[in-house]
Amino acid sequence: MSAAKDRAAAGGESQVSSSSNRSGIEAPVVATPDTPRTRDSGLPGRYPFTRGIFPDGYRGRMWTMRQYSGFGTPEESNARYRFLLDRGQTGLSVALDLPTQCGLDPSDPMARPEIGKVGVSLSNLSEMELLFAGIDLSRISTSFTINGTAAIIYAMYIACADRNGIPRERLTGTIQNDILKEYVARGTWIFPVAPSMRLIADTILFGNRETPRFNTISIAGAHMRDAGCTAAEEMAFTLSNGLAYVDELLRRGGEVDSFAKRLSFFFYVHMDLFEEVAKFRAGRRVWARLLRERYAVTDPKAQMFRFGVVCGGSSLVAPQPYNNVVRVSIETMAAVLGGAQSIFTCAYDEPFQIPTEFAAELALRTQQIVAHESGIARTVDPLGGSYYTEYLTDEMERCIDALMKEVDDYGGTIKAIEDGWMQQRVAQRAHERKQQIDSGALPVVGVNCFRRDDQSAAPGEVFHLDPEVSRRVLEKLDVTRHRRDATAVTRTLDRLEAACVKDEENLMPYLIDCCHAYATVGEMVARLKAQWGEFREPVRL
């Protein structure tokens, strides 16, 4: 058998590939009551929430199924959203194109090649009105993967709701709004760290008052993980970043018992099922402990570690792409066993194209099958009490504590990012992971074992982005620029620029005024850049 020979070449020879996970935790051959265990994991819904934040798990409420999608023009994305909602999706997750994420208007020369490519182009309020046409914002929760321009997109969403007569307090959803990990891994930063942190505090403090059901930050480890770091590093660096936001909010006069309730998190789930489950159980425990011990938080709701996940990413590969459906279903189970509040399952064709409608539906069906057929959601934390799971959770907690201490010893997360230390760590881990895949030490079916000669053949359906997208987006922008009241645009932008140099001002009302006047994302960012400058990327290999 050529496949078997291939496996042998990968060093497998019908054996388990490794006795430890990538976080470096050694697994026992068999776990018993004598397997080291440091503590009782308690009950779900009770501090430190190791077993989950709700006493009844998914019985009370199934997780939110939220497929990240968006491409081309707002009209095209609106059609995809209606398609997904029609097929049982329970929340929207908006992917934005790179110009919108980097704060450039489509008419900017750097923006042109990227219009509508990795997400929808959304340069001003008129485009957002088209994006949500026929979708009731008071009923559907919407998540935006937006960071550098998060405050602006949040302002635009509020302006859009205002226009539709929807009270702000009824809005539900999330903006990612986590700039720290952008500096480390995802790269859509704009301003230097200090004004970026200020803008984030503005959104959270404003949101606490005006949109109490809207999550104004989703502190994300996902992108650092997908870039290369281990599960333990993903959790540790994310929690360190979380503490930096808590400190910033306290500096701005926020009440931790209040704002901590709106902090949420976001992670990747890759293929090592038990490592993932332990990561989430340990993460809940560490976060609750830090809030209680370091910040004297007493309200249990403010100690709760709520998180969404994405299953897939760099664990999916282009060769033999249908295998990715299997990978995503295993990862979904890990997310559910880990107690995730919302799940995005990647489509199998994501490693090489924007998902086709067929692939997007199959990805949604994957989590619906896990939710409604497998019975996995019946009992809270069903792995709780397993000798192995409890041991792994304790070990994961130990790793997370040690890594967070490493960040603290370096001088804190902001220094680690400004110096490029964290970026360097992620790149080195990515290099290491690639070498492990090349050598076969980390088996990936179809890549370094069980390959076949014809595997590069693309699956039947191919996604084609309409080549006219750029032209249509630019034309519409021209129309908006001509139709809007130019004096209102200048007036609101002037006020924004004047306010941004006063640290005590909350910029959200100014941004909402700019959005109502149909000022563009690029115009608002240009005014802020004029006062704040831009982040200087530390390049360190």
Place this chain on the structure above:
Amino acid sequence: MNATAARPPSLQGKRILIAKPGLDGHDVGAKVIALALRDAGADVIYTGLRKAPGFIARVAVDEDVDAVGLSILSGSHNELVTQTLEELRTLGAEDIPVFVGGTIPADDQSTLRAKGVRGVYTSEIPLDDVIASVAELLS
């Protein structure tokens, strides 16, 4: 498994520019290739994120590099690679070999080669094979 038993050839003394054109912020592929080229002995310059094609061509000439590697995962490779090749031509530097890495569909790989790109490396290709291929470009 493609990993060869033989050590990859040395890139000692070669200067290579690794660049991120456009707005794409996914820099891990670029950094992993940069580290692998450095391990193979090359002197690697990495531009950092969000560089205009004109800037990249200018750096390539000013730094007198032996090759330019462009990393693009946003789907804008056709436009950005074409622009970079044009900018190099404008500076009279069309002889500097250009290779590309990232999310590049099969059809586009041949289009890019036809435009003058000398190598296209997607993430599944083992690093040793990438190094060997770059060494061949430079020999």
